Amino acid sequence: MSENPSPPPSPDQALLRLLAIMAKLRDPVGGCPWDQVQDFATIAPYTIEEAYEVADAIRRGPDVPALLDELGDLLFQVVYHAQMAQEAGHFDFAAVAEAISGKMIRRHPHVFGEAAARDAAGQTSAWEIQKAEERAARAETGTLAGIPAGLPALTRAAKLTRRAARVGFDWPDAASVLDKLEEEAAELRAELPEADPARLADEVGDLLFVLANLARKLDLDPEECLRAANAKFERRFTGVERRLARRGLAPTDAGLEAMEAEWQAVKAAEKAGG
Structure with missing residues (x-):
């Protein structure tokens, strides 16, 4: 007669095991030589890559086994950064979890507080107001403050102009953006005979920026x-x-x-x- 299988670990047990594995990998004595020498900058590209791999697993159906695997890889990236921060005396994983918990509670007063319930559109507006207040508390001033420079360029272009549009700086419609696209294409064509790399790069950048805005005006994600x-x-x-x-x-x-x-x-x- 076979023994009963062991019950699966609780979320707390599984997370504690992962944290212990990460600490062991970074241990100066007996850890992994590669992991020991990494820092925030060297790990950041892997974090971005893992986020894209999660999105790719979702686009595939979702591919549930792949999604499970990729979410684990992404969680490991969070644990990795938290471990390095803890070693430097900045914060630990618990502080990361507590910070996001507090942020979600602040941004959902209709769920965790006494504010009236909102529909999706109302919640989106309230969310943006809350984020603006948080940026102001961090002394991040200006309409475009707080948009990460490390975003993919097309995504950041759409976010920059979406933010500018909230204060009225925007094309009136998609047709107007197409007119601007034709203007930028003509400017690029004019630079072709000289073929100055800096000028060509500038004009191609303008063209891509306008294309990102065209996607935004059509409610499409340029990426x-x-x-x-x-x-x-x-x-x-x-x-x-x-x-x-x-x-x-x-x-x-x-x-x-x-x-x-x-x-x-x-x-x-x-x-x-x-």
């Missing part, structure tokens, strides 16, 4: 739009390679004209549902 375009290009180009391979050709041997013909064939097949 999601570009991510979908990347996936579409990857899918179609892979299709081109497969079609060429059936003809015994590699892309480098086929030439641009043949690849373009196959590209159009792949597009036509997609539109036809094939």
Whole structure:
């Protein structure tokens, strides 16, 4: 007769185990040599990467086993930063958890306090007011204060202009943004004969900034739009390679004209549902 399986650990037990593992990895004596030498700056790129991998697992369906795994990786990043902060005498994981708990309670008085319940639109407005008050308490002044510089550039462009739009600095409609897009494209075209790298970079930046605003005006996420375009290009180009391979050709041997013909064939097949 088999023994009864052990009950799963409680959330407290699981978290304490993870914290202990992180502390052991950073232990100056007996820890992992790689983990011992990391700091906030070197770990930050991994934190960003793990957040994207969580989002990718969600987009895939969601892919539940992958989401479980990726959320663990993301939690480990939080634990990692908290451990380094604790070693430096700044704060520990408990302080991180307490800080976000307090913030959520402050931002939801209709749930945790006596304020009247709000609909989704009202709550969004109240949330922004609360965030503005928190920025003011941190002496972050100005309409654009508090928008992280480390955000993906397209996302930050949309956030910057969304914030500016709240005080009336915005295009009236998407058609006006398209007019601006044509203006910026003309300016870029004018720079092409000189091909000065700094000027070209400036004009391409302007063009991308306006595109991010166009997505915002259409209630679209510019990062999601570009991510979908990347996936579409990857899918179609892979299709081109497969079609060429059936003809015994590699892309480098086929030439641009043949690849373009196959590209159009792949597009036509997609539109036809094939």
